Amino acid sequence: MKHVLLLVALAACNPTLTVQSPQPPGRIARMDPVRTFWGLQRYRLELSRGVAIALTCDLDGPCEHMQVVSDDPAIAEVRPASLGVLQQGGLDGEQTSAALVVVGKAPGATRLHVRSKGKERDVVVTVVAPPEPGALTAAR
Amino acid sequence: MHQATLVGQCAETDAACSRRHPLAPLAVGARFHPDVSAEIAGTSTPSLRLESAAPDILSVEAGDLVARKAGAAAVLISTDDGSVVDFVHVWVAPVTHITLAKRDGERVSGSLGLAVGEDVTIDPALWSGAQRLSGDEDLTWTVSDDRALAVLRDGSAGRRRLKARAPGHSTITVALGDSKAILDVEVVP
Numbered sequence A: 001m002k003h004v005l006l007l008v009a010l011a012a013c014n015p016t017l018t019v020q021s022p023q024p025p026g027r028i029a030r031m032d033p034v035r036t037f038w039g040l041q042r043y044r045l046e047l048s049r050g051v052a053i054a055l056t057c058d059l060d061g062p063c064e065h066m067q068v069v070s071d072d073p074a075i076a077e078v079r080p081a082s083l084g085v086l087q088q089g090g091l092d093g094e095q096t097s098a099a100l101v102v103v104g105k106a107p108g109a110t111r112l113h114v115r116s117k118g119k120e121r122d123v124v125v126t127v128v129a130p131p132e133p134g135a136l137t138a139a140r
Numbered sequence B: 001m002h003q004a005t006l007v008g009q010c011a012e013t014d015a016a017c018s019r020r021h022p023l024a025p026l027a028v029g030a031r032f033h034p035d036v037s038a039e040i041a042g043t044s045t046p047s048l049r050l051e052s053a054a055p056d057i058l059s060v061e062a063g064d065l066v067a068r069k070a071g072a073a074a075v076l077i078s079t080d081d082g083s084v085v086d087f088v089h090v091w092v093a094p095v096t097h098i099t100l101a102k103r104d105g106e107r108v109s110g111s112l113g114l115a116v117g118e119d120v121t122i123d124p125a126l127w128s129g130a131q132r133l134s135g136d137e138d139l140t141w142t143v144s145d146d147r148a149l150a151v152l153r154d155g156s157a158g159r160r161r162l163k164a165r166a167p168g169h170s171t172i173t174v175a176l177g178d179s180k181a182i183l184d185v186e187v188v189p
Helices: A004-011
Strands: A014-021 A029-036 A040-047 A050-058 A067-070 A074-080 A087-088 A094-096 A098-104 A107-114 A121-129 B006-010 B035-040 B050-051 B058-061 B064-067 B071-079 B084-093 B097-102 B110-115 B118-128 B140-143 B148-153 B159-165 B168-176 B178-187
Touching: A014 A029, A014 A121, A029 A050, A040 B140, A050 B084, A067 A074, A074 B084, A094 B071, A098 A107, A098 A121, A098 B071, A121 B178, B035 B050, B035 B064, B050 B058, B058 B071, B058 B148, B071 B159, B110 B118, B110 B159, B118 B178, B148 B168
Parallel strands: A040 A121, B097 B178, B110 B178
Antiparallel strands: A014 A050, A029 A040, A050 A098, A067 A107, A074 A098, A087 A094, A107 A121, B006 B035, B050 B071, B058 B064, B071 B084, B097 B118, B118 B159, B140 B168, B148 B159, B168 B178
């Protein structure tokens, strides 16, 4: 039981991400959490090629010294971002939010690694080709 | 992210300026001249640069957005160290037809009468179906009788000034690929 609680506690102590930009019409920019019995494991992010999405990172407030790496920048490029807003940082008052922008560069799958204070959260990214003109259906 | 804006380089009073905002899709092949600014709390506007997420659809050349083919691409507005302060998704669409308008935006079609010595400025608009497109295109202007009518550049890439020279009749054709607009002009004494 101690091991179970330890695993749950460790999962809860990793960075969490929040979407900060809307999906453009006719394209995909959506991130969903992947949860198991042990809690939040990772995120899955689906992006159309040529589309960008802004995310913020939290770990007891805005992520400190956030580092984000893409396994394959040719598929999904990740860039630091500046939202220019303050957000609550736990019990220590407000801090500038920690943000990143992910850009879908080419169809394929890759993984992002978001690190802060020695903790890590993965984002499984799938970049899809944009629809051909007239190919959209209502089944979305 | 609501920190930066991307507008066209137009005069405030230029109602017919097709480059004011990239709110409409850019026409395939068109060039958009952006004016980028940002409003960030606690700082003046930092040095900003533009990058395209899909340069085969929309490229950035010498600070201009150049529409390459139909689609959508995020234009990232970032500081000189690569930190993104905002982005906007810009759409590119093919041109289906061309219309002509006077400088105040009033549409001109069919025929137009001018007295000798009179002139009128004509501004072409590019359309994709019912949607007006933005951006500057290299349109081809031809005049059937340049003794009656002169077609003069006025410093804008798309706009022309028609100057009535002598009594007669002339046909102006404005073309882009297979799309064209035709205007008959009668010049009277």
